[in-house]
Amino acid sequence: MKYVIDAPEGITPSLSDPGFREAWIEEARSLAEEFTPEYLSLGNEVNDYFLLHPSDLEPYLSLVSEAYSAVKLVSPKTKVLVVLSYNHLLQENQWDLLTLLENRVDLIGLTTYPYQVFASPEDLPQDYYLRLSRYTRKPLAFTEIGWSSSGTSGENEQARFLLRFLELTKGMELEMVNWLFLHDTTLTGIPAYIAHPDTGTVALKRVDGSEKEVYRIWKALKELKGSG
Numbered sequence: 684m685k686y687v688i689d690a691p692e693g694i695t696p697s698l699s700d701p702g703f704r705e706a707w708i709e710e711a712r713s714l715a716e717e718f719t720p721e722y723l724s725l726g727n728e729v730n731d732y733f734l735l736h737p738s739d740l741e742p743y744l745s746l747v748s749e750a751y752s753a754v755k756l757v758s759p760k761t762k763v764l765v766v767l768s769y770n771h772l773l774q775e776n777q778w779d780l781l782t783l784l785e786n787r788v789d790l791i792g793l794t795t796y797p798y799q800v801f802a803s804p805e806d807l808p809q810d811y812y813l814r815l816s817r818y819t820r821k822p823l824a825f826t827e828i829g830w831s832s833s834g835t836s837g838e839n840e841q842a843r844f845l846l847r848f849l850e851l852t853k854g855m856e857l858e859m860v861n862w863l864f865l866h867d868t869t870l871t872g873i874p875a876y877i878a879h880p881d882t883g884t885v886a887l888k889r890v891d892g893s894e895k896e897v898y899r900i901w902k903a904l905k906e907l908k909g910s911g
Contacts, residue, residue, distance in 0.1 A: 698742035704749070711750040716757035722824070722859075723761050725750055728768040728794055730777050740783075747787045762858070766792030766826050770799060781818035790858050791819050794827035797844070798836055799879050804847035812851045822858040829863040829885035832895060836881070842896040849904075862887055862901060 690696035694703050715723055725747050733740045751763050765788050767780060772793075781791060793815075797807055815823065830836060830844035848860075864886035870878055887898035 698739045698746060704742075704746055707746060708750045708753050712753040712757055715754040715761050719758045720761055722764060722790075723754060723758075724764050724766055724792060724826070725788075727766045727792075727826075728771075729765060730767045730772055730775070730780055733780070734771070734775055734777070744783055744787060747784070751787060762789040764788050764790035764792040764824055764826075766794060766824075769793045769795040770797070774800075778818045781815070785819055785821060788821065790824045791815075791821045792824045792826045795825060795848075796827075796829055796863075796879070796885070798830045798840075798881070798885075802835070803840060804830065804844040807847055807851060809851065812848075812855065816855070822856045824858045825860045827861060827863045830897075831879075831881035831884050832867075832886075832897075833884040834881040838895045838897065842900055845897050845900050862897075866890060866892065 688696040688698065688703075690703055691706065694700070694706055697703055711723065711725060714720070726743075729743070733743070747765060754761055754763055765784055767777070772778070772780065784791060795812075797804070797811070801807055828848060830841045832838045832841045862885075863882075866888050867886045867890045868883050870883050874882075886895070887901055888894055
């Protein structure tokens with residue numbers, strides 16, 4: 684698999700190119716100005732790219748800093764984040780990225796799919812998420828979490844993962860937690876090529892809309908928060 688940088692016609696697709704940087708920053712600024720979003724991400728699972736292109740890291744970090752300033756000028760309350768793949772951060776020992784992002788963003792974004800590594804939710808170590816606090820003091824935004832209900836797993840394991848996640852993150856400063864899919868789906872094209880084979884069942888409901896066990900827990904959590 685090859686990671687590439689996309690750019691409009693006539694602009695060099697390089698994080699160091701002045702024209703690309705100007706267009707990238709302007710895109711972030713214009714989005715913030717038009718929509719004044721509560722959150723704005725400046726990259727998703729970016730650590731995967733920098734594992735293959737380490738020389739692009741410094742230009743990207745400065746680009747994030749410049750885009751952050753541009754966003755805040757037009758939408759001061761927008762919280763800016765960069766999202767990392769927690770699976771790959773652990774596998775590749777990329778903890779330094781958290782330190783490098785610390786003073787450039789408002790939140791650290793993370794995706795986490797432990798079913799790709801562990802046989803059961805109970806196998807996750809007690810410090811599986813707590814170790815993040817050694818490298819960042821920023822609030823955490825879990826933009827994607829999930830456990831498959833197919834393959835070697837089932838719907839009960841999926842529900843147990845959500846409970847285990849809550850147990851392991853108790854007391855941590857979490858800005859948000861989002862489950863990947865609402866409904867089971869069949870991935871096609873590029874997503875099917877790059878994703879784990881069981882990604883399509885990382886959902887709270889089945890294809891027909893019926894609720895899985897995990898969805899009932901998810902709803903209970905939402906109602907619990909609302910009642911407070």
